[in-house]
Amino acid sequence: MIKNILNLGDAAVYCDFGKDVNQEININVINYFKNIKDKKIEGITNITPSYNKLIVSFDLEVTSYSKVKKIIENIELDKKFEKENKLIEIPVCCEKDFKLDHDRLEKKLGITYNKILEIFFSKEYFCYMTGFIAGMPFLGDVSEKLRAKRLKTPRVKVPKGSIGLTEQFCNIYTYESPGGWNIIGNTPLEIFNKENLSEPALINPGDKVKFSRITQEEYDKIKR
Amino acid sequence: MTKLKDNYFEIKRAGINSTFQDNGRTNLNHIGIPISGVMDKRNFILANALLKNETNTPVIEFAYQGPLLEFNGDKIYFVITGDVKFEIIKNNNEKIIGSPYNVYAIEDKDQIDIQSTNKSVYGYLSISENIILDEIWDSFSTNTKAKIGSNNGEKLSDNQKIKISHKNRNTALTKLNYIDKKIEYIRVMKATNFDYFSEKAKEVFFKKEFKVTKLSDRMGMRLEGQILENVVSTNIKSEGLVKGVVQVPSDGNPIIMFADHGTIGGYPKIANVISADFDKIAQMTPGTAIKFKEVNLKEAEKLFKLYNLETTNLINQIS
Numbered sequence: 001m002i003k004n005i006l007n008l009g010d011a012a013v014y015c016d017f018g019k020d021v022n023q024e025i026n027i028n029v030i031n032y033f034k035n036i037k038d039k040k041i042e043g044i045t046n047i048t049p050s051y052n053k054l055i056v057s058f059d060l061e062v063t064s065y066s067k068v069k070k071i072i073e074n075i076e077l078d079k080k081f082e083k084e085n086k087l088i089e090i091p092v093c094c095e096k097d098f099k100l101d102h103d104r105l106e107k108k109l110g111i112t113y114n115k116i117l118e119i120f121f122s123k124e125y126f127c128y129m130t131g132f133i134a135g136m137p138f139l140g141d142v143s144e145k146l147r148a149k150r151l152k153t154p155r156v157k158v159p160k161g162s163i164g165l166t167e168q169f170c171n172i173y174t175y176e177s178p179g180g181w182n183i184i185g186n187t188p189l190e191i192f193n194k195e196n197l198s199e200p201a202l203i204n205p206g207d208k209v210k211f212s213r214i215t216q217e218e219y220d221k222i223k224r
Numbered sequence: 225m226t227k228l229k230d231n232y233f234e235i236k237r238a239g240i241n242s243t244f245q246d247n248g249r250t251n252l253n254h255i256g257i258p259i260s261g262v263m264d265k266r267n268f269i270l271a272n273a274l275l276k277n278e279t280n281t282p283v284i285e286f287a288y289q290g291p292l293l294e295f296n297g298d299k300i301y302f303v304i305t306g307d308v309k310f311e312i313i314k315n316n317n318e319k320i321i322g323s324p325y326n327v328y329a330i331e332d333k334d335q336i337d338i339q340s341t342n343k344s345v346y347g348y349l350s351i352s353e354n355i356i357l358d359e360i361w362d363s364f365s366t367n368t369k370a371k372i373g374s375n376n377g378e379k380l381s382d383n384q385k386i387k388i389s390h391k392n393r394n395t396a397l398t399k400l401n402y403i404d405k406k407i408e409y410i411r412v413m414k415a416t417n418f419d420y421f422s423e424k425a426k427e428v429f430f431k432k433e434f435k436v437t438k439l440s441d442r443m444g445m446r447l448e449g450q451i452l453e454n455v456v457s458t459n460i461k462s463e464g465l466v467k468g469v470v471q472v473p474s475d476g477n478p479i480i481m482f483a484d485h486g487t488i489g490g491y492p493k494i495a496n497v498i499s500a501d502f503d504k505i506a507q508m509t510p511g512t513a514i515k516f517k518e519v520n521l522k523e524a525e526k527l528f529k530l531y532n533l534e535t536t537n538l539i540n541q542i543s
Contacts, residue, residue, distance in 0.1 A: 006416060007413070007521055008415060008416060008466055008469065008493070008496060009413055009415070009466060009468055009469065009496030009497070009498065009499070009524075010413065010496070010498050010499050010521060010524035010525055010528060011466070011499050012466045014416055016416075019461075021461055033254065037251075037254075044251070045250040045251065045259065046250060046251055046252070046253040046254075046259065046464075046466075047251070047253070047254060048253040048254055048463075048464030048465075048487060048488065049254055049464075050461070050462055050463040050464055050488055051461045051462065051463070052461060052463075053461075053463040053464060054464075055463065055464035055465075055466060057253070057466050060499050060525070060528050061532065064525060065521060065525075129254075129462070129488065130254060130255050130256055131253065131254065131255065131256035131464075131486070131487035131488045132256060132462070132486045132487060132488050132489070133256050133369075133370065133486065134255065134256040134257050134370040134372070135255055135256050136256055138462070174256075175370075175371075192255075192256075194360065194372055197360070197361070200255060200257075201255035201256070204254075204255065205254060
């Protein structure tokens with residue numbers, strides 16, 4: 001449940017669900033997000049869920065902090081939205097050109113790359129949030145055996161499709177962008193597709209992701 | 225009946241950062257798409273009001289140096305807003321020094337040369353016709369980082385053509401006398417991580433001057449001059465960002481989020497620029513000194529009403 005509601009500037013409500021990062025809290029955040037979104041409240045311009053916060057921005061010409069806060073405090077949560085969540089399979093190729101941090105990860109984690117991949121591909125991941133750049137999913141939780149800090153100096157360009165690891169999370173770079181996550185492979189799928197107007201992001205908050213390992217040949221085939 | 229000519233602008237020089245903008249697109253932050261839209265809302269509103277356009281008609285926003293456009297077609301009207309230096313080069317080579325907030329007519333082969341913004345960053349070009357653009361998610365705004373929106377998500381480029389509608393709307397040569405007042409302070413409210421900072425940093429934030437750096441664009445503005453010491457943690461668990469929020473990364477130099485900001489971020493938030501001052505801060509050029517002044521929520525809401533009232537008054541003064 002929401003622990004505290006504050007204002008963030010004069011045009012946003014900041015809902016604090018606590019300090020911890022776990023799926024239980026995040027499912028709660030996403031449930032609020034979906035319910036507020038469904039109500040189509042006048043003047044609301046964005047609802048941004050993250051691990052343990054929900055920020056509701058509004059148009060100050062139309063409504064105000066006190067009005068939006070009141071609506072959020074009194075909202076009746078309908079659980080039906082939990083069923084919307086999907087399980088999405090993402091093919092990943094971990095061959096030479098794609099595993100940018102092969103050496104670094106082996107050294108950091110003290111296990112072989114094969115072992116790293118075996119652990120990585122063995123479980124389903126939960127989408128805590130989508131964002132930073134268009135469509136980028138933040139997935140968890142990564143096995144404790146695979147937890148590595150981000151690069152000290154981020155890369156200027158991380159290739160599109162890269163799968164990155166940092167601490168308990170993994171992500172997918174939906175297009176070429178600067179970034180500091182440890183890159184273990186690459187997916188040929190379009191994770192963000194602006195041509196798909198109603199559903200541009202393949203992975204939305206609350207969805208689950210199963211990665212499957214593919215060969216270079218299979219990668220090239222999908223890419224074509 | 226003779227066939228009407230195609231109306232279009234040919235971009236002879238694109239300028240530094242010329243994009244199509246309107247009020248932006250809402251309710252997509254949760255998939256990583258920021259609101260975008262104009263950086264200086266009042267000047268956008270005035271640009272369309274001067275031509276009696278509908279309020280959210282897309283315009284060309286330019287920064288520092290604007291485009292040089294050659295018009296091809298039947299007479300249209302245009303206006304430029306902001307503190308902008310520009311010339312109209314008539315098809316007989318006659319040059320007219322342009323004044324912002326004045327509507328001009330242009331004819332076939334006339335050129336508009338938007339030379340520079342004076343001691344400000346952004347200016348706007350609006351026309352009496354519709355620019356033919358692609359709308360995506362209820363907005364024509366271009367977001368060059370995500371490559372979304374009009375012009376395939378790109379800035380204007382040299383030699384491209386911009387198609388224009390052909391309504392031949394008659395427009396009066398209206399004008400407005402407006403000089404934007406400079407303000408001494410940017411007004412802010414304390415944000416959610418204010419207490420992450422040392423007592424000294426809190427004092428410095430409201431008492432000392434910061435400088436706008438060159439690392440400023442539609443995504444955000446980096447400041448320098450004072451290091452804000454963090455005594456709790458220089459990282460927070462990533463969470464949503466809003467326009468105007470002031471984040472402080474581990475180097476202690478504040479960054480203010482603007483229209484094209486990343487939708488989530490993990491740096492502590494020390495303050496938030498109030499909505500009434502968004503236009504002002506967006507127009508501050510590199511090297512400008514900034515001082516912050518604290519206001520509370522009630523004052524911020526009042527100041528926003530005042531800001532809107534001022535805009536309405538200006539619209540009413542158009543003659």
